[in-house]
Amino acid sequence: MNESPALIVGGGPVGLSLALGLARQGVRSTLFEAKAEPDPHSRALGIMPRTLEIFRSWGIYDRFLAEGVLLTRVNVWIAGQTKPAAQIGLGAFARLSAVPGVLVLPQDRTEALLLEAVKAGGLTETMVGHQALSFEQDGNGVSLRVSSPDGAVQTYRGRYLVGCDGAHSMVRKSLGWELVGKTYPTRVMLADVRLRDERDQLPWPRLAPVRNLALAALRYQPECWRIISTLEQGETEQTALENSAIDRRVSLLFGPGTYEHLWSNVFQIHCRTSPHFRHGSVLIAGDAAHINSPAGGQGMNSGIQDVHNLAWKLARILAGAETEPLLASYQVERRAAVINNVDRYTDFLTRFGLFAPSLVQKAFGALVRNGPRLGLISFFAPKIGMLDADYRNSPIVSGIGAWVGRRAPDGDLIAPDGSSLRLSDLAGPQPVLLLFDDGRLPGWDVARVAQSFAGIHDLKIVPLLSSQAAKRTDAYCDASSKGSLWNSWKVAGGLAALIRPDGFVGWTGHRPFPLELERGVRRALGA
Ligand SMILES: Cc1cc2nc3c(=O)[nH]c(=O)nc-3n(C[C@H](O)[C@H](O)[C@H](O)COP(=O)(O)OP(=O)(O)OC[C@H]3O[C@@H](n4cnc5c(N)ncnc54)[C@H](O)[C@@H]3O)c2cc1C
Missing domain, CATH: 3.50.50.60 (FAD/NAD(P)-binding domain)
Structure with missing residues (x-):
């Protein structure tokens, strides 16, 4: 077998x-x-x-x-207008x-x-x-x-x-x-068309202002466009897919011209789990x-x-x-x-x-x-951006603090040797134990922490710069953000955080006792 x-x-x-x-x-x-x-x-x-x-x-x-x-800004255009309606x-x-x-x-x-x-x-x-x-x-x-x-x-x-x-x-x-859930009462027509878009000169996404009809187009490849539309009053699933109905939508969005119809269908939309x-x-x-x-x-x-x-x-x-x-x-x-x-x-x-x-x-x-x-x-x-999932009620998540059960806030961190680390580069495929403040937890040092997790062979233990030094050097600071990671973690030093292999915070503790730290980490990893 x-x-x-x-x-x-x-x-x-x-x-x-x-x-x-x-x-x-x-x-x-x-x-x-x-x-x-x-x-x-x-x-x-x-x-x-x-x-x-x-x-x-x-x-x-x-x-x-x-x-x-990669879209880093979206200019929304209304068909026929010369300026974007929204930037x-x-x-x-x-x-x-x-x-x-x-x-x-x-x-x-x-x-x-x-x-x-x-x-x-x-x-x-x-x-x-x-x-x-x-x-x-x-x-x-x-x-x-x-x-x-x-x-x-x-x-x-x-x-x-x-x-x-x-x-x-x-x-x-x-x-x-x-x-289980619901099916929306109205259907949606999707169509893909190919048309000449003059070397990227046709701006998108585009909307067409038509009463009682939601009609938009997105460009997903050079010359390839997705049309998204509700059905007009009196339109059926069949008539919405007729050439004349697609012609009308293309013309409302792009004006007169030729196009190639690649694919279209009418869908029921659901929200079910x-x-x-x-x-x-x-x-x-x-x-x-x-x-x-x-x-x-x-x-x-x-x-x-x-x-x-x-x-x-x-x-x-x-x-x-x-x-x-x-x-x-x-x-x-x-x-x-x-x-x-x-x-x-x-x-x-x-x-x-x-x-x-x-x-x-x-x-x-x-x-x-x-x-x-x-x-x-x-x-x-x-x-x-789907960065907001919250796993706080999970049976394996524990600890205190705003980030427990959430995707660890990304940014640059400074190791004690002065080198810079991107937080999102640390986790995966292994889990990471971040020891802020050089890992100076009560009665612990990094070697001792490592020893207590000897059975979790792939746990990376990362001590970070001390709070005072971090504040002096603006460490933990994500250059592109106004705040610093130090602020976003809301720590005054002595924070320990377990980042799971998927980048979520499985446990955090503030100046945790050894047993508390060990329990939190083991629970988060099923170890
Ligand atoms: C027209 C259209 C437009 C969409 N637009 C968007 C969008 O804009 N954004 C978005 O996020 N999502 C969109 N979606 C939804 C998106 O396509 C799906 O959410 C996504 O494909 C789900 O991926 P999946 O791998 O779970 O399932 P699927 O993509 O359905 O893949 C399942 C695979 O399993 C195979 N399979 C099924 N049964 C068996 C079997 N018994 N044995 C072996 N193989 C089997 C199938 O052949 C299929 O390849 C759209 C879907 C459609 C149809």
């Missing part, structure tokens, strides 16, 4: 990201993808800063940057993260780049054209029946099975779970576990963030860490992040930006236009 530590069903962006995340942790996996050929459609167009941070930690950020367009700077991202914007790249290219990295990683067996049929789990793992391209059915065995098999997930349905993300040794992630409105562009991104959360936990469990708390934390953390962050935000944008009556849409538009002046962009940047 074929055996693997992790079986992954589905080779979309989420399955591929899981394979890559596991490989970065040194874990082998086998991935089954039913389709024989890659999906050529553009689908998700935006990669958010948090996902780009993940790609950066996997060493593939530069490859993505070279292919996509939205995304500089807030540079103050929060090592990645300063949103990357525009069609999903087929995202998948191709992820697959390239998975293959280069050398730890994933990729079984294309193989459809997973059913599975059974027992005390030692999972048996998966798979049909191969020649029709033969084989059984594969894994310690864990992860269903990344999309909205109609066989894995989720076999566990008896439905996606599975009641559970895990049963025993079987887990689900991405669209298999939750689906959202495309408004805000967080669907694919949240799936990639699911598996970034899961990969390090599976790796530690396979290396002997405690199974229960780590696997339970996956469901608690990610389900809450989807419901509290992704659902609320995309639902808000959908109701007020897409489907609201004209008057409300106008008011919403005015708010967006005036957003930069009112400071709304800085305020909403963590939400837009």
